[in-house]
Amino acid sequence: MSSFSNNFKLSALSAAIIAASSASFCAQAADGKSAAVLEEVVVSGIRRSLTNAMDIKRDSYGVVDAISAEDIGKFPDTNLAESLQRITGVSIDRSNNEGNQVTVRGFGPSFNLVTLNNRQMPNSSALQSAGISRSFNFREIAAETVSGVEVYKTGKANISSGGLGATINIKTAKPFDFDEFTAQGSVKAVMDTSVDKGDDVTPEISGMVSNTFADGKVGVLASFSHAERDYHVDRIGTSGNWGRGYPGQANPDTSAIDTSRNPTLATWRIPTVDVDLADYQRERQNGQLVLQFAPTDKLTATLDYTASRLEERGAMNRMSFWFDNVESGAADVNGTIINPSRTNDELNFWAWEYGFETENDSFGLNLEWQATDNLSFTLDAHDSTSHANPGALPAERLANLKNPFGSAAPVTIAADFSGNTPSVSYDDSALPGGAYDPANIEADLYQQRGYEIENNIQQIQLGGRWENTDEGALKAINFGFAQTSYDVDSTEITSANFALGGGAMDLSDLDLSFVAGDIGFEFIPQFSALQFIDLAASQGLLNPINKRRNGISEDTDSIYLSFDFETTFNGMAVNANIGLRYEETDVTSYSLTNPVIGFNWITPLEMSKIFADSEAADTLTGAYDHFLPNMDFSLDIREDLVARVSYSKTIARSNIGAMFPATSLNNHFATGPFRASQGNPNLLPFESENLDFSLEWYYAEGSYVSAGYFRKKVDNYIATAEEERIIEGPNGPLTNPSANPRPGCPDGSVAIPVAACTSQPGDPAITWTVNTPLNLNDTKVDGWEFNVQHMFGETGFGAIFNYTMVNSDDEFDIYSLDNDFALQGLSDSYNIIAFYEKDAFQARIAYNWRDDFLLNGGGGGEPTFTEEYNQLDISASYDFSDNLSVFVEGINVTDESTRRHGRFTNQIKDYEEYGPRFNLGLRAKF
Template identity: 70%
Template sequence: MKKVGLTALSVAIASALGSSPVFAQDTEADANVEVIQVKGIRGSLSSAMDVKRDSSGIVDAISAEDIGKFPDTNLAESLQRITGVSIDRTNNEGNQVTVRGFGPSFNLVTLNNRQMPNSSALETAGISRSFNFREIAAESVSGVEVYKTGKAHVSSGGIGATININTARPFSLDPFVAVWSAKAVMDTSVTVGDDVTPEVSGMISRTFGDRKFGILASFSHAERHSHVDRIGAFNWAQGYPGQADPDTSAIDTSRNPTLTTWRTPTVDLDDANYERERQNGALVLQYAPTDTVTITADYVMSRLDDKGNMNRMSFWFDNVETGAADVNGTIINPGRMNDELNFWSWEYNFETENDSYGLNVDWRATDALRFTLDYHDSTSHSNPGALPAERLANLKNPFGALAPVTIGADFSGDIPRVSYDDSALDGGAYALANIEGDLYQERGFEVENNIEQIQFAGKWMNQEDGALDAINFGLAHTIYTIDSVKINGANFGLGNGALDISNLDLTFNPGDIGFEFVPVYSAAQFIDLVKEQGLFIEPNKSLNGIEETTTAAFVSFDFVTDFNDMEVRANVGLRYEETDVESYSINRPVVGFNWLTPLEMSKVFADTEVSETLDGAYEHFLPNIDFSISFTDELVGRFAYSRTVARSDITAMFPATSLNNHLATGPFRASQGNPNLLPYSSDNIDISLEYYYDEGSYVSVGHFRKQVDNFIAVGEEERVIEGPNGPLTNPAANPRPGCPGGAADNPDPNCVSQPGDPAIEWIVSTPLNLDETQVYGWEFNVQHMFSDTGFGTIVNYTMVDSNDTYDVYSLENDFALPGLSDSANFIAFYEQDNYQVRVAYNWRDAFLLSGGLEPLFTEAYSQIDISASYDINDSLSVFVEGINVTDEATRRHQRFSNQIRDYEVYGPRYNVGIRGKF
């Protein structure tokens, strides 16, 4: 099916309807329908239960407790209450979701059934398709649906689930509605900034002319200051930093027969402070020119402004001189003489702007036939202007014989301890006279992600007797475009007196884990000094982009009949999609390296840019069969089969080669994207039994199996990389006189790559569709209302497993599915008269956060949240909320538990507010 033909057909249909293309939306309310609004915890849970009970396939839902009142302050926090859904947290706030063990990149999130763009600014975050729930205010949401089985009419992109967020429309509300809320956010972690910040929101909706016209406007503003304490380490690895002769006598050779050892180059103590400001707004206009036509135009926006400052105390093992391995092979007591302490400062500063424009028409042509046509143009733009999102600076003690500092660490316990001997320094390592400049870096992304989508859908409803109830059909055309600018600038040659830091405002706070102090200074001021002294190097900027054009067609059939006095429902559908991919990279290629210090080699770029382009294409058929039978009025059984897909992360598809690790001591690592990556494909089977035994109360048990193909694994090869002037060579392999030396902006020719130097053997990784796996599990859920007492509870538990789990004792690049873990929730509430009280306990077991040659695990985590409210009258209520009230910490480790990466403490957060409604 040609995309030109589909677009032309869509425009022709739109012209026939007498309007522009619009977005397909299943709006049940029209001008003559009275809307009954459910409210309160019991009403919300009963409404969500009805969605689950009446749906075909496996669907869970969350409904607003009242207009402008969602169960939690954050959408992700609400979604984790659903069986099989767990969340990822950043800075003690849910931001992305995992469904049935499939992480954020395997789930599609839509807004009012529209695919939404996403963008990011931090280099460490990469460029993901995954919607970040922190960017939309929960107060603007009327409900969320989680489709755990594939549907022909639902846009593809979610293997774990497709999550649809619904917002209010004027015709779905009373003739006049106005709601508002104001609350104070009290973050107990704050040490710098305001520990109490405001959040306000409001919405007003009005219909006119006997509900022929409607307008809705909403807005929210939220501020939050926060603090994070972190203890951690850098990447644990087998080859870096080097160690000549480690003590391996304690290693258990039955588990580690090759006596492999792992080391980390650094130990970190971080003190971080963040500020976040978010605005959300929406404007919705509805017009019903006749009783059968509804036209909706809408605009949705969000603005997110993130700022942060972090100071770090650490040291860096250029190599390890002494150290013994534990039973697994982890070097638990590394030591080195003649080294230095490092005093770091980080600055984070970036914005995200999201805008979505939509127009839709709903036409009930006859009693039996209905058409919808929808169009939207949505953009997410992070870091406009391509300014660095992350700026960092480092200070150090003068290196080597001038100031010998002996450094060491102890990794035998859960939390590392450090030690150092600075007795050879007059005044010690923290004396200002013994601290000098070292380096700065600037990095980040500017990303503009645009989705332009047009969809046409039709539904024919049988008005006669027969098992066939309805036929659904439609076409869709989606253009998904990403343009990115990667910013990367640095000067690693600021030591040995090159930078005068006498005007730098440097102070110290008390330290921990063996560090006497933590530095306090500004990376921005440091870089300003670099600029004033003529040592600043303009950052290199590389351009990468992708355009995916997807054309789709679907048809499905709904059947309703009786079998032995039991109602039987079925939905059988097929979706066909074809996708064309075009990707590009434009950058100044690396022509060599400048050897500045014993460790650092900076890149030397060509004067002119080069362009690379690659194409890809694929197609797939996505069938689904949903079957349900009502054994009794209370007992429902379901069976579902579907095939679903999830597309690859964006950064895996850029054609350019990135030189990721090029320290003088090696190893030399690079990566290259692959735009020919096929989507992940999953064949899914679901079976469930649900018992609805009372109003708002039910028990369900379900089993699911997913056979997933085309999993992306990293293929590695060792090869020489060609630059514009020939192979990239290593100036550190055979040192010339005076090297390392020179400066980043004034290189010593002896210390720069020359054609006669040995060619570098790079370990180049490329993503490839290599693996398959099977995921299976059970979901158990109980929702119970204790008669008219006002008490109720929700208890659910999800068990997930896979054929492929990461073997920490294997030295191969084991394939395993990230995000796979059991999870459970326990919620108890009381709602009677004017009072509401709720306590929620959420638990997620340990899971693999990322795989590859060296894995990263997130350890088991639990959190308790509370909320309570009191209705002063029908129009006014007050409330209090507590998040993470027991002050739980997050811990991540690599291959073994003592290979710590992060231990982060956030502190509880409380909200106190007032809510009004007219």
């Protein structure tokens, strides 16, 4: 790992600033007014936790919401994302019955910056389906190690850029937060009702020890957590997209289409129908070691190390069939082919295996120096890395079996999409013994794929604050400098063989069995993808693993200056923070691949890529700069009534995967379509001008009502531009060997190609549809946030209700075929929370609702919508003493399911059931 001295080379501008100010930036000391509140020690109990969060909101500049731990090691929910969804304007997306990423005011995970103790944190993932994202996944950090979370909804000059929706800061404890020896520990039994294979009850253990020595001059804190979870997912759905071209259909019945909504008589079909059974195991460790040293009252040094380890394993089996094309079927009123069918086809028997690790490590140093009574400085530096799938092994392995394909043994397949979930039917009477007879099942294909990603962030922040002790409206000047080096190196891992049928592979040693099926499939297969691939390897059918490397480096220098004002107007207190942040960013991206030189036509459908023997590199650069102002004003109309107005400009940087320069050949079936994509390292960040108004009435201790209006005008929104063009390989244009078939083709395999079935210079050049991301669009988003928090006197009862409305003109129009641009993640949401806290007993019930939203699509392609979802969670605890308590938690206690669909509701993508989850545990503190 390179040193700070090599990675943080100061520009002339940076050196001049440091020389002039002697120090700079500290996002941690945001402003004197709010910093005094944000440094409060963690409090106990639901009421105190909510009151503390309310005080942060009341006393901060701009619009800030917060969650505080109810006690040491006791956060309101088992998952940070689940806690954040209780904040007005924050909603979450769930994966496997667990919150994993957040949307703020309609802006999804990639538009929100997540920091840990005000430090920008890296992220990585090994699965191709997850892509390469900047957005932090909250499941990787244990809630027990967190003391609080702050959500900054308005931009601040002294906060790192990158949060267009919000900047979310996760806080952890330090030894000087506690006056004496402190220890906490909890043990929890997790009871997942969905488990089919695995342990019904798994452990979660956490602990923290902190102490100070040498008359409070030295402090040490160590925390650790270990969590295991086994769970099962039942899924009914489809794969691929509901498309207007593939799988094709000649002369569909369109008589039922409503031409007032669909005047072109467009029709949509889906390639597959699936039913899945999946079992997963997850193990997570978090640890933190913090050392603090205060040699004088004016100087404090903090050295910290934070680590997390996440290991995931999973196995899935799928029963399916694939419409290579649709021969017959009628459209419904919207144009969805609801009863597709095809003769002379096959059933498919799938197996998946998942396995990967993610290692996160962060080393940090923080120095706080009170130079004079008026002037203080802070230095903060960290080196943090997230490494997914070390060793670059495939993270996902899948295999498929099928019935023998051909006129001698046809299977007729059909589906019905007229209801909430699909049903299937098939005629396998031409197969003696039927489609599930092992004698009628042969190998088809295997694939291995995944990423190894290493994301490193090195950041140094120097900050200063001058406080005015004399009379006057100016109370403080904050100034700072930061330098951030953001590096991502990814290795994409792929290997496949699509030509294992026709007796090419011997399956006699494969352990294949069946369990009861669903939606019309008689059975669901049970076999291991790993065993299948091992058998392929033993028979010489395993193709080499292809690795493609991509990377990006972003170096950002930033400076800021802000002023805090406090004055009065007509007897009303006025507070203001006015600031400006300037940033310069240089971008370098690279792709290192074995380029494609042609195609190998293996089966009637499959054309595999032929790669060059040597690697070729593409390198491109980009640069941009931004001025990011903010102005926050608050007026105490009276002591308990506060009005706010804020203006700010914020940015969010483009997705990493969109900035790699290489061209990816995505679809290349012999029958088409031929689709490719190319990244663009010159993409500019999304830039938003934000305006906020709010009125807040703090009418009693722990109780308040607030209403706020927000508007965001976003420029540089990324849209996809399509271009029809021929792609050049090292030896000339890429050509299509299936366009004018030569005798005997298709034939051969990936490992042993037949020369006549490979691309030749005389073959027709392929015309590709190439997608390239460009900064093309702008949009406006506005909405309202309402929140009521009320404590019912000394009864112990309390309640919270909040509601968020989000609107935009750029929503997906399901009746338009020209949705070149639509906002993803836009949805209304609300929370209803009731609690009781009296003496030794605490109880809480929390209901969350989120409306349907566009999950992906809208860039010229077909959409995926996540349907509205509600979830009910409960928790209760009893304190046997000041040191020992017992607790119980229930997550998704009403067993809600998740459903996703395409353009219309009957175009199902996923219907998933997880089951409730319950936790029972003990917590002790000293």
